[in-house]
Amino acid sequence: MHGIVFQEDLLTPLFPRSSGVLLHPTSLPGPYGIGDLGTEAYRFVDRLAEAGQSIWQVLPLGPTGFGESPYQCFSAFAGNANLISLDRLVEYGWLSEEDLAHRPFFSQRKVDYPTVIAYHDELLSLAYDRFVIDGPASQQAAFAAWCAHPDRWWLDDFALFMALKEFYGGRPWTAWRDAEALREKQALGAARVMHATRLQEHRFRQWLFDVQWQALKAYANARGIRVFGDIPIYVALDSAEVWTAPELFELNQDGSPTFVAGVPPDYFSATGQRWGNALYDWDEHRRTGYDWWFRRIRAALTQLDLIRIDHFRAFDRYYKIPAQYETAQGGRWVNGPGAHFLDALRDTLVDDGYDADELPIVAEDLGDDLGNAIQLRQDYKLPGMAIMQFAFGGSEEETNRFLPHRHERNLIVYTGTHDNNTVWGWWTSEAGAAVQADLKRYLVKWHVQRHARINWQLIWLGMTSRAHTFIAPLQDILGSGPSTRMNRPGVPGGNWRWRCLPADLDPDTAHWSQLRALTVASQRTVGGQ
Secondary structure (H helix, E strand, O other): OOOOOOHHHHOOOOOOOEEEEEOOHHHOOOOOOOOOOOHHHHHHHHHHHHOOOOEEEOOOOOOEOHHHOOOOEOOOOOOOHHHOOHHHHHHHOOOOHHHHHOOOOOOOOEOOHHHHHHHHHHHHHHHHHHHHHHOOHHHHHHHHHHHHOHHHOOHHHHHHHHHHHHHOOOOOHHHOOHHHHOOOHHHHHHHHHHOHHHHHHHHHHHHHHHHHHHHHHHHHHHOOOEEEEEEEOOOOOOOHHHHHOHHHEOEOOOOOEOEEEEEOOOOOOOOOEEEEEEOEOHHHHHHOOOHHHHHHHHHHHHHOOEEEEEOHHHHOEEEEEEOOOOOOOOOEEEEOOHHHHHHHHHHHHHHOOOEOOEOOEEEOOOOOOOOOHHHHHHHOOOOEEEEHHHOOOOOOOOOOOOOHHHOOOOEEEEOOOOOOOOHHHHHHHOOHHHHHHHHHHHHHHOOOOOOOOHHHHHHHHHHOOOOOEEEEEHHHHHOOOHHHOOOOOOOOOOOOOEOOOHHHHOOOOHHHHHHHHHHHHOOOOOOOO
């Protein structure tokens, strides 16, 4: 089974046989407390290319809100200004080396979000002041043209949302004065005048993010790396989108949600997960031809080569929790928009030049009680997901779809995702004796090449799968322990903080050469890398 590749698996344009690494930009090294779109990001792309990888997977890139989760952003369209490279602003002439010489102590291993946000906010404001005063006419014109582009239809509302949020001390929009919260025309006009300078600064930050991100993406694409990102199916309740278009969501007249999103008790939490996102009014989306959704996906495809729709199952059925409930217990499943929405989405993407049989969308189809979600994504030929950590110690071999010998071709295989423990953490503290014994039996049964550490055994199993794509978090390539885990679902604090070290990206370290060797052996190099 392992190591055998059918030639037709190598030839699809969007999903050739390939592999990649999951690393959110916040986890990159760097001197300013958080990973950014500067030198270390380009160095990471170089390591991927040298190791024969062709995919860089990232998490949502939006401005983070509650708990700093990239799945609870202040906007589904804006970028995270904390990712803007300060060193690049020195190159642009808007900051000086002296400005960056005096900075707080920042851990190399963990993001201290309050300190990072305050530091970056101060320097971004300083850069904006210098841009306004001394920016050349060509730069001023480029900024103005960017803001005026039709694709930036969301920008003014986002800037006003952020300015008002700051004015109200960071409180959610549902706690603002009714006139602004409910978008009374006169109040919004007065706010635009009162906060005009801050609005323009938020536009400036979004321009910087987009310029830097597009340059990085172009560099990655030139080196044969495609960027694979995430669309959370829900947007945050406290977001510019819900504030701007409340009619698209299930809200009370005061803007508070009637129901919120989540999932019932599962593998991750005995009380389920109450995410708190507002739910969509799908009847209104259908009435408007799903215009908002198509704008969202098109915007994502200007930033990304491939997109994963997180919680895809909600297009089939979604879990509805009364807003007054404190946990996910007591919610109920209701039908989603299903084929009606996906037919319209397929037609839209075909109009944009994509092949109807190979759309640039991956469906996250994980979890219990999936209903018809797997059949729905198969009907539209969308790749699903398989997690190696879920493959052992549970279902019989005849029914466990995560076992490598049962993988279908149209699949993205992971050792684990941002929601899982690292492989080493899972093996030493979660798997238990029965799972360990089951995995060892499997390795013997299928004559799988053995490696010294469990992380490389799972990587090898994933690499040799028939699935067209394999991805491992950088932590699993490094063999890191549970302290480097990115997220613990259902735990509200302390997540999204991990950062790798500069040495982890050194080209001569063993993990990069070993990754390349396995990639070549499993025929996952693309374009002769």
